[in-house]
Amino acid sequence: MSIFPAKGVWWNEPVEKSEVLWVSIAFLWAMIMFFMMPYWHFAGEQNLSNEAYKISPDAFVEKTENFAAKYTVREDAATGIPVVAPPAGSDVYIFGRTFEWWPMLELEQDKSYRFHISSADYMHGFSLLPENINLQIIPDYEMVLTITPTSSGEFSIVCNEFCGIGHHNMVGKIFVK
Amino acid sequence: MSADSSGNIPFMQRLLDSPFVLLALGVLVPTVIYTVWGVVEALSIPMAP
């Protein structure tokens, strides 16, 4: 019994067939699951680049402001946050700050953009909805990845990392034409 | 009962009967593979150009 000591050379006791079979099947499944991850790096369209840089929040905010100054097309009526329409294929900067995502973006469907995302203060969660793409945004780190919107409409960036008492008010927008 | 002298006990059984060896392994393996590897990667992230 499992609550009593095991005596003798239990290591050499035979193992029953169905147990051996199960261990083999489970092992096979484990290998399949393992190799799915590298496989998706070759075959899949959804992989993070893992490219990142260290950067101070001030420096990142400045880069983003320069970016916005170049391509702002209008202001969002409700928040006064600029809406920025960068050319297809270009670099895009956006940061989280209690409690907003700055700036808003206007992108073209099926075009790729090199996103640079960071935080001006605390950790934030970049949750792009309704796509449900979720990234962890950490201050002092600039995350870089290429995003290709494959659908159009109005998308929200909801913050899904607790960042302070106003956390639930933190929403940004991406418009895809 | 064949195996009262520990000489007959297979290596794996003796390993599983050694709590302190297992403790050392259980602390060492994740420390190296998870913590040290991870922190080294984090610290070697380059400065933004």
Add this chain to the structure above:
Amino acid sequence: MANFRTCPDTGFKIDLQADKLIKWNAVTAVVFLLVGGLFGLLVALTRWPAVHLLDADLFYLALTAHGLDVLLVWIIFFEMALLYFTSAILLNSRLAMPKVGWLGYVLMLVGALITNVAVLQGNSTVMFTSYVPLQAEPHFYLGIILFAVGALLGCAVFFGTLYIAKKERTYEGSIPLVTFGAMTAAIIAVFTIATGAVILIPTMLWSMDIGLIDRVDGLVYRIVWWGMGHSSQQINVAAQIACWYAIAAILFGAKPLSEKVSRTAFLMYILFLQLASAHHLLVDPGLSSEYKIFNTSYALYLAVLGSMIHGLTVPGAIEAAQRKKGFNNGLFEWLAKAPWGNPVFSGMALSVVLFGFLGGITGVIMGTEQLNIIMHNTMYVPGHFHGTVVVGTTLAFMAISYWIVPTLWQKEMVMPGLAKWQPYLFGLGMGAAAIFMMGAGTLGVPRRHWDIAFADSAIGHVFPEAANLMMGLAGVSAVVGSLGALIFILNMVGTILWGKAKVPAPASAEPTPAETPSAATSYGGAGTMAVPGTFVLAMVFLTTFVLYYFVNWKYLAGVWGLS
């Protein structure tokens, strides 16, 4: 030196110091389950859109307290009780260093109280993860550190007891499988606590603002913190599986199908389980895919293999034992004739099934490098871990309490009728809550979020109506589950305070638990007993796993291109 009594039910020799420590740790655990569970209920009632009970600041405060009190305090106090039980009592030994055990207990209690006070004071609403640069009051971290040191002392007592039991030859052969499982938990605990110290001590110094440390790096914090935060979950898994094996043995006289296979499965845990901490970092900036894949897969999923083995061998051991008793018809007579009205059994059975299907499958899927992108920090995450640590670990601990409390205290349970229903109420209620939370997560509903209607914000996001429905259903189910938790707590506390003393006779109304086995049959594996029923169940599990796994890849393939 050590004094002993003999347990009238089991014949075990019980060190009186161990006896007392087990009782105090278990009772303290249950009290914190009450406190933490109430916070959980408040949180659930707030996230239920139609109720939306608490204000925002109270909600985040309650959520911080809930995470700490249940995940840390309830679970780890109970684990201390299990460590003392599986060492001193199962090995018929005296407890090593009982004074250290008491010191550990006091540190844990004081630490838990300090941190709770810090949270309730309102300036430490940082969630139990306390990600920098959000800052709590220094005593918030101090409490957790004291608590962890106390738990480390408990582990030292456990290892000390293993050592003296062997030296004083209180047992022959290898430690029981259940003790081996507890040892696995204790080993993981040592890594967990050491890692916690490495990150929380500097963070506390930083929060004190005395010029020693002026900055804690966010990414490094997350890496090291999760080495503690996730590994502590793996303590739970190991402890819970030890409980499963213990219950199979106590109720059915079940022997492990194979000592070798089960212990090797635990060895996989010791070596690799803790690597999975990396599944919290899959969408963090700058870590390589090699690091993420190797770690999140627990080294080629070898630790998952370990879990799948336990998933077969626990029910398999019961099947073998039942078949030996003559329940040999068809594939499932052994299961149909199991004591479903005995909460020790039903709690354990539900824990095995719900942990596997709700917690296990979803955990592996969420921990897949790319699949994590569509789940990270959504409600899917709390859905998943209420499937592990609540309907898995907490339910397993409840199940074994139904045996430990009447046995150690030698009292009759005060509410045996309600106890029959309790595991179903709690397991199915919280299981449903977990499923609905996961459903909401697939629709993008964020975790740790006060208002998905965005009533106070200038701009918002409109979630599909189904998301509100899911959150509502999660709320209803959580109320049912909380009721189950409350009944458990009342029953345990009531039994301890007011239970009638047991008459020393086989008092159980259930089909007789296994007669205390004679020495000749009490050890060794079940031999080569075939377990066809369990095998079929395992294949059902695997099929579900495979299908759901690939469904999620299909979801992922539908989202925007990322590279």
